[in-house]
Amino acid sequence: MAGLELLSDQGYRLDGRKASELRKVQARTSVFAQADGSAYLEQGNTKALAVVYGPHETRGSRSKSLHDRAVINCQYSMATFSTAERKRRPHGDRKSSEMSLHLKQTFEAAVLTELYPRSQIDIYVKILQADGGNYSACVNAATLALVDAGIPMRDYVCACTAGFVEDTPLADLCHAEESGGGMSLALALLPRNGNIALLQMDARLHQDHLDALIEAAMTACKGLSKVLDGVVRQHLEEVSVLTRD
């Protein structure tokens, strides 16, 4: 039978979005009281939770600590109920470890680690529901959690995926689109100066298409940064109203 039509002739995607449209993003910060910072983020049907501890003294062996900056420790995990088939190992598998590493690299580029020598910042992210763009949802949630924890950063880190179907770049892929045979590129951006914190793509793509694809992902990231900024500002407003009383 016919496969999925990822982009119809009319220019609509499976879920009715246009090629460059993002999924609806909803987020809340300070969802947990115990942690230094926390955030919950929904990007379409992908739901992510991020928790930040620190900066604090390096735990475990001292040898890990760096004399000139803070160590960022990331752990990525997926809830066992996050996927259509129950996950056996919520964390520690090859894919999760790789994702943890990617997150670490992303935030080392964004957090002003040199302000906290010999200390450690822990970022824990968990995917509660996976529907494509897990990495980007994690980055966006972790950014909010870091802001919530009051850790200084160069800029928001906004991440988004982009795919390529029938010569058109698609922004913010959902699960059906990611698994529908196309390719996917993940990009984390510091939107204000346009620096790329991380760019990752596993598939093969002709170089003629790469620029258009990165452009689409960057535009999407810039859109996301506005949303994240709105969330932070609204939270601040709420908090300041409360503390005024």
Place this chain on the structure above:
Amino acid sequence: ALSGTGRSHFFHRGESRARSNKQYIKFSQIDILEDPLIRNVIILQIVLQEVRHRSAPVYKRIKDAIHEKEKHFYTFTNEHHRETFIEREQGESANDRNDRAIRVAAKWYTDHLAKKTDGGSLKVVLLTDDRANKEKAEQYGLIVYRCEEYIKSLIGNPELMDRLALQPDDQNEITGSKLLFPEHLPLSRIQSGIKNGMFLQGTFHANRDNYLEGKVFINREGEEINEVLLQGLQNLNRAVHQDVVAVELFPKERWVAPSSVVLQDDSPNDEDAEEDETENKLKGVPSDPSVLKPTGRVVGIIKRNWRPFCGMLSQSMIKEATRHLFTPADRRIPRIRIETRQAANLVGQRIMVAIDGWPKNSRYPNGHFVKNLGSAGDKETETEVLLLEHDVPHQPFSQAVLSFLPKMPWSITEEDLKVRADLRHLCVCSVDPPGCTDIDDTLHCRELENGNLEVGVHIADVSHFIRPGNALDQEAASRGTTVYLCGKRIDMVPELLSSNLCSLRSNVERLAFSCIWEMNHNAEILKAHFTKSIINSKASLTYAEAQMRIDDGTMKDDITKSLRGLNRLAKILKGRRIAKGALTLSSPEVPFHINSETHDPIDLQSKELKETNSMVEEFMLLANISVAQKIYDEFSECALLRKHPSPPPLNYDILIKAAKSRDLNIHTDSAKALADSLNNATVENFPYFNTLLRILATRCMMQAVYFCSGMDSDFHHYGLASPIYTHFTSPIRRYADIIVHRLLAVAINADSTYPDLMDKHKQSALCNNLNYRHKMAQYAQRASVAFHTQLFFKNKGIINEEGFILFVKKNAIIILIPKFGLEGAVFFDNKDKPSPHLSFDSEGPTLKVEEHTFRMFDKVKVTISLDASNIQHQRIRMALIEPVIPGVSVPVPESEPEAKKPKLDC
């Protein structure tokens, strides 16, 4: 419940501004929609999706209609619109939900238009063939018509009426109540059955010669059984050629050998007659277990692959009847019952018919008339039919395609001179068949200062003119190949390119892609070099002219010297190739001389193979192999190559048996062994025997195919005995060559890549299309030859001729007439008279008719005449003269127009 989903839904706004309609039609009504009368249609996204799900060809046609500007077809993405999206309610089936969504969208559109036009001079009409949906929609306040009512309400156009697909509710009256076929299983049960191994999925192929028999090719890997034999109407269970079906295997006791009976469905009446009688013919004949084939029955259809079929109307016996049987031109397709009021006009015409459905109580499928192609027997009509039947795209090139042609007058620019090697000084010439206007290859050969030879093959640089991705490129890719019919050529690229700018004619400057080797006098390649170039051919020769120059000792000019050098090298190359085990095969085809004005066939050309033929061929092979190696080295994942798989040993059975009958042994272990044993297989006083064997060997071969190197691991070309092969030398007439040119150009840094070229999946999809087009082009070519053979014999009357038995069947012998390259069958069982005593032995194979035993390769004498009793399938009829068998053979006809026929050299 399934039939409920069999509709699609269309909005239609009327022809005039005053009225506006919305349509909601069964998807088989596509033929109506394509009529130019129907315009201003809105098609809902939900409808389009359903169509896409159910039938890819219909979906494609609707999409084409949407793209056509004059038709004013629009789509409305109702599922993504805030006001027309609806949630499925509890207890509501997905189907009912969709119907409701359509009604909501229609309602919304009505209101929307009313708002826009202040008071609603535009109305929306919903067309549906679902009764329940129609009632609900009426309650909902919509204007609803059934498709039939709507078409009738338009102008009294009988043709449009005929194009209406029959509705399921109408069918009760057509067919008797008797159930002829077992019910098809629902898709869910088929799928679970396939999963647990109860059923097998495969493509159904009807038998061309026997309408009660067919095969299902199981296209799943790892399955032991890859072919299931189906016999009898009940077991075929309404499968039509090319359908994807699910079959259930019978237990081993019921496995049989395929019957070698030739059987045609030509009962004249429309009645659902008893078929038991004919079916009995298939049974019996217990044969040894080795030839038994798995048998089974169709339990359900997974996907219909119906297309519009060309054919003719067999008018009903009753004069006023509106239901008639339609006989498709393709014998593998069953006859189709259609309803038409213009039967009288359609008799003797070639028409196109589409199948609507095949109810279980009807002997024939039901269909409807699509269009009239012209009167049968007419050369144009027949050509049109065979092009349509073989799916050869033959419309004139569209404006969009032509817009990408280079502007005339065209000349070589400074830029070209800068980037290309200037080879205009070389003494290049082309050698082709006479009358060739698309010259895509030229050659040269000269002696170098160091005593070695430089040989160049220069191929038209088509990829310079056809840039990737534009309309011209897409059209060429879809056509895949130029199709040569008798007296007609259907070009792959527009004529400006094929016969002018890309054609390497003499004494004009042309762009070429050159492959230049340095060789020693032993034809060993020392150096190979590829470059884009500019050449100026010094002469366009025919094979005969080139041969003459080589043979004429007095000619000492450069061209002749070059030809002689090439010829000498070609002989060495050929010798080496044959030593490696390349096969020399034979085909019996004999081309026609066509009268240039009337395009009637005058005479048969005897194809005489000259040395120069094989000279050109040899260098083309060399170039192809060189290029194949180069592009594979450079792009191991996405090189477009051509392979020729070695045939499975079973294929050779008939060849081995045939040779045995003459006490000869054929070894088929390897190509080399086969080539050697073919060379040694001669019978005294029977020089044609070897050719016959080679013809037979050709039939055992597999089809050579294009493939993408990243998708396959077996590259071997069996026939040419080459480990790697591709097509490089005919870019004017084959699209594969254009791709190979592009790959090679990238490999030598003469051009840049583009995404699709490097994508092995797209490459592989392209290969599939090319393979399909090539196969179809070949069939079309053969059909065209067959048609012209008939014309030829029509003019000749009755001819007596000698021939050889090529195959022995159960009730017939297939005879090859070498003089005409003509194949025909002599049947021994006749409907009108008692058939003679026949006994068939499949070991030989031999057939004993009365007292005479026919063996393969026996020489016989037959009369040949044209049997025009069935105008659709006019065929060459052969009747036996010699050996004389009482009651079977016919006396030598007295009027013998060509009595003094030249004796065959055999």
